[in-house]
Amino acid sequence: MAAPQAQHDSDDGMDEFMDKFKTERYKNAFSEKNWEEEFDNIPMFMKKAPEEIDPKKHPELACLQAIIHDEDRPPEEQAKSLKDEGNVFFKEKDYKKAVVCYTAGLQKKCGDQDLDTVLLTNRAAAHFHLGNMRSALNDATAAKKIKPDHLKALIRGAQSCIELRNFAEAIQWCDEGLKAHPTDKKLQELRAAADKHKRAADRDARKAKLKEKKLHGEKEALLAAIKDRGIKVLQSVKPRQRGSDSEVEDEDEGSSAAMSQLNLDGLSSQEATGAQVILDEQGSLHWPVLFLYPEHQQTDFISAFCENNCFIDHLAVMFGEELPPWDTDRKYHPQNLQLYFEDEGKETLYQVNPETPLLKVLQHKRCFVKAGTPSFIVLVKGSPFWKQFLTGRKIRGL
Template sequence: MASSEAQYDSEDEGMDMFMDKFKSERYKKGFNESNWEEEFDKVPMFMKTAPEEIDPQEYPELACIQAILHDEDRSPEEQAMSLKDEGNAFFKEKKYEKAIVAYTAGLKRKCGDQELDTVLLTNRAAAQFHLGNIRSALNDAVAAKRIKPDHLKALTRGVQCCIQLRNYTEALKWCEEGLKAHPTDKKLLELRAAADKHKRAAERDARKAKAKEKKLHGVKEALLAAIKDRGIKLLQPVKSAQRGSDSDDEDEGSSAAISELSLDGLSSQEVTGAQVFLDEHGSLHWPVLFLYPEHQQSDFISAFCENNCFIDHLAVMFGEELPPWDTDRKYHPQNLQVYFEDEKNETLNQVPPETSLLEVLKHQRFFVKGGTPSFIILVNGSSFRKQFLSGKKIKGL
């Protein structure tokens, strides 16, 4: 009896000491005016949002709850249900990646509850959809519909995915399946109307594109026919004109290039932004390049009509106002000579300025390169002309 009294006396003494200390020293781990909001945020009941990572030391209560939710001793159905709720919480916070992880973990429990599995799949489809993973969302909707063919959310999500993937025919199939089970569902009716509208628009655009392609093909065919009828020879780019064996006959190679041509040898758009075209009167208009080697300058004519003469353009370019690089003021139309180069024969062919472009293009030694005929312009009687032509063979047209 005496020992018991001594024990109680000792405990009372300890309590008295604790109370005396509590009165003299402030409790440091309690809530205060500066930290109460921070401390409340650590209590699961008062949390506004769940932390990204749960540290048991910092959030012991939340770690405990999480352990209970994922308790392996609980049934697979209970675990799957808890994971579904966890995923829903993440979904509401727009943390779709974490929601997907939770829904996937729930599906892995293989609880055997078809209703719950369907919900997990449709919820995961929604999260995938919000992340832009449309194909994955559709796969989940398909899997959910396989379990429960009349599940409204699975059907609705399937339609939305097909519309996003622009597979409007498939979207309408989903709608018809859904409306058989839910004939008055407003969402499905709206989606069917939207899918039908998109399908009609896509078909209309396809028809327009096909008609445009057909028209363009007709224009190209007419253009090629006009070039061939005139006997104009085209040289395609080296990469397009390469053949199994070399040919010494350039004319023959050029004719073959024309017969095989799909406008590759005509396109100069990459360099100049212009291309030969056939007008409504049946005349060809060519992009033409004038080169002035004396000053390393050039002029580009985007549409030189084949019936126009060289002097017509020279009179415009060197009329009243001469170019600034012509410091000697000698580039007058009547002083200019026109040449084209025959590379194979290493010859310059002189073209009278009164000659039409078509006459030159039909010349047996003229070849259109890269879709753009080019000509050299020299000043008659100039010292540069004499030096430039020195040692070269000159022929007349």
């Protein structure tokens, strides 16, 4: 009768435990409000690994990481674990972390050539997606050095070369790959793309070379035209003190100094005006010309003043039916205007007849074109400012 009594006591104990379980809440259960967040802290069910693993917050994950990176394991096992970890980051498109893992795997120097090749190729892929094409090419090259016929290394090397616009090198990568994998479609597509890009780049290079040659010929013709006309061009304009030794003292010195510097830089006024002297198909020069109105501190700019045109042609347009708004006294009529160019070296103003063609003025022995733009002072004859401006200055005619 003892045994049945013991069984009865055991049953009574279970009933008591079940009654207690129903009335008391399980202490380690998930909360109803945050169960999804708590569930995501379990390594097996994590959707994404945290940026930094806090052992207090993620003890299970920290334990797993310690197992993965156990330094007591053989280097080959450690490298393989790091490769697998990098692959996880790669699939999550976290390419920076993938590069870190593959690099750590390579640093183990496990001696397994197959594994090292995979690590290099995978790191090349991660670098490729990060836009680090040179690093991707370096890794693909290193992988190919270990295993010359490794397909992924060959593909990644060709892709990197195309992105780096090294199309001839990309074709070489594809040709090497197709020797080992003659039917691989990806290599065939990459070779076709590289060849197409190379032919387009070669065509563009030929066009650029022809264009450069044409521009060079035009520049030479322009310089020759200026030189043949005896026009004196100063390459740069530097402030000079009046009476200093750096002045242009006579015709011969000025001409030789100017012509020795005659080049395209000396003809460019693009920084100031956006224009430059040009030689048209008929062999005529068109100059950017600046008119200065010191009385009102105003200027006019003519981007293409043909050397055969007279000054009056432009003055009649600029001061024709409508006078400029700054001419409040309405006195800037073509018949009232006097023109001058300044010879700084001689401290002299040379008066220009408005009926004179531009070429004749530019050929004057004391006329020097500065910064590629001839400039002329415009005054109203007989005005108070005209008298004041000319007082104490040397005035000469052409």
